[in-house]
Amino acid sequence: MSTRPPTPSRRTLLRAMAALPASAVLLGELPGLAGTALAAAPPGGSATRYTIVPFLNSNDGTVNVYQSDDATDFRLLKSSAYTPPGNRIRDASVFKHTDGYYYLTYTTHTWQDVSTTIGFARSSDRANWTFLYDYTVPITNLSRAWAPEWFVDSDGSVNVIVSCSVTSDEWIFTPYRLKATNSALTAWSSPVALSGIGANHIDTYIVRTGSTYHAFTKNETTKYIEYATASSLTGPYTISRTGDWAGWGSYREGPSVIQLDNGSWRIFFDGYGDGTYYYADSYDTFATWSAPTALPVVSGTARHFTVIKETVSGGPSLAKNVTRSFQSANYSTRYWQTQSSLLNLPVVTGSSTAAEKSASTFTVVAGLADSNGYSFRDASGSYLRHWDFRARFDANDGTSTFAKDATFIARTGSSSGAIRWESYNYPGYYLRHYNYQLRVERTAGTDLFRQDSSFVPVGAWG
Numbered sequence: 001m002s003t004r005p006p007t008p009s010r011r012t013l014l015r016a017m018a019a020l021p022a023s024a025v026l027l028g029e030l031p032g033l034a035g036t037a038l039a040a041a042p043p044g045g046s047a048t049r050y051t052i053v054p055f056l057n058s059n060d061g062t063v064n065v066y067q068s069d070d071a072t073d074f075r076l077l078k079s080s081a082y083t084p085p086g087n088r089i090r091d092a093s094v095f096k097h098t099d100g101y102y103y104l105t106y107t108t109h110t111w112q113d114v115s116t117t118i119g120f121a122r123s124s125d126r127a128n129w130t131f132l133y134d135y136t137v138p139i140t141n142l143s144r145a146w147a148p149e150w151f152v153d154s155d156g157s158v159n160v161i162v163s164c165s166v167t168s169d170e171w172i173f174t175p176y177r178l179k180a181t182n183s184a185l186t187a188w189s190s191p192v193a194l195s196g197i198g199a200n201h202i203d204t205y206i207v208r209t210g211s212t213y214h215a216f217t218k219n220e221t222t223k224y225i226e227y228a229t230a231s232s233l234t235g236p237y238t239i240s241r242t243g244d245w246a247g248w249g250s251y252r253e254g255p256s257v258i259q260l261d262n263g264s265w266r267i268f269f270d271g272y273g274d275g276t277y278y279y280a281d282s283y284d285t286f287a288t289w290s291a292p293t294a295l296p297v298v299s300g301t302a303r304h305f306t307v308i309k310e311t312v313s314g315g316p317s318l319a320k321n322v323t324r325s326f327q328s329a330n331y332s333t334r335y336w337q338t339q340s341s342l343l344n345l346p347v348v349t350g351s352s353t354a355a356e357k358s359a360s361t362f363t364v365v366a367g368l369a370d371s372n373g374y375s376f377r378d379a380s381g382s383y384l385r386h387w388d389f390r391a392r393f394d395a396n397d398g399t400s401t402f403a404k405d406a407t408f409i410a411r412t413g414s415s416s417g418a419i420r421w422e423s424y425n426y427p428g429y430y431l432r433h434y435n436y437q438l439r440v441e442r443t444a445g446t447d448l449f450r451q452d453s454s455f456v457p458v459g460a461w462g
Helices: 010-019 354-359 400-405 447-452
Strands: 046-052 059-068 075-082 090-096 102-107 117-123 129-136 142-152 158-166 169-179 201-209 212-219 225-230 238-241 253-259 265-271 276-282 307-313 322-328 337-339 342-344 362-366 374-377 383-387 390-394 408-412 419-423 429-434 437-442 454-458
Touching (some): 102 142, 117 142, 212 253, 383 400, 447 454
Parallel strands (some): 090 142
Antiparallel strands (some): 090 102, 117 129, 201 212, 212 225, 265 276, 322 454, 408 419, 419 454
8 A cells, every 4th residue: 555644554543443432532621531422523613622821932931822723733822821920830731610711720930949839820711811829739848849730530520630749859759639629729639649650750641531541641760751541530550651652752741632523632742852842643542653743833932731622613614415616715716626536726717618617516525434524526426535645536435444534624724715624534634735736734834834725615616
């Protein structure tokens, strides 16, 4: 078979996706919490929204807010969105509470200083934040409380996982759980160490699938992100993956894990050793991962963040079981057209032949792999799919692989009415024209790429 994008094999993908239980997916805004239904593309008129609130490589006194509809191409929502009234802000973790507000918790001092508090702030819109309070973590002889991470469990309890060290060994960190004892998030239980992870681990991030808690935690000796599991939030955890088990390399920290619309899992982490922010994907519930890839736009600027996912209103919508033509957003005389089974972007006008107009007309149907997504049929009944990066039309062979290749998720385009079409089984890859040919390519996070991957549905030529 021809070269494919650098992700797990299709066989691995299909086996993993088939094995995912309904309880193994993440829904809504709650960090770490597994839902009860399969992940899916957003319905028409809705959009997926991912939010990050990183501190800056150049400044740990403020944070920017970025948002994305695909967990790859993050765009600035507001710079210097929150500056605490005193101290610093590092390692900010964000979630949306049941009261409708977004909450931050964060490290309050720079790494050189004693830091016995974690900070809290609140926002109604993710752009404008209000300082709430600094909380002194009640651990005897505490030296540092770093990298607090929100975790909402299946019973609705709100927890913070925070890495703490004591004065007798200020650089040896242990993860602790703080549990909110009121809905206002102003009172907390006594800290409980996460059993089994042990000392010398920091930046512990937890997700839950079914009855299993999965912990991603940095070993401060080896500088690798390790992996552990438990049947209880506080453990005992069993660390089963150490060293460079996932191929991410060392001098990595700040892991954050989120589930994408197609059910796969994405980890983000700070490659502080080389100044790059990375992501990698897993299609088999954390057993294997794609090669780490630099996150466009924010890599080199953003430091240690967590990600929340929401489904919000205002996304693109396109009627199904109707015929449409698709006009390039930045070359308005050019349209999708089938040419020898390949999808190209020639000029189409009123004087084009009937055959050319017919080849530029497509039936929009529900996605073969996800009914909230979209698939496209040409006049012969063949479906648009990607193969070896190229967009082409083939007969549906009835396999799960074909269904995923032929399904695309609608994302907002670069101009009014335009839609970007993200590959269902290769997140972050879009239909994009290059040299007037349609290919599936990984987003570069640039304005040009967004324009080249945006197409306007218009009345059918044929």
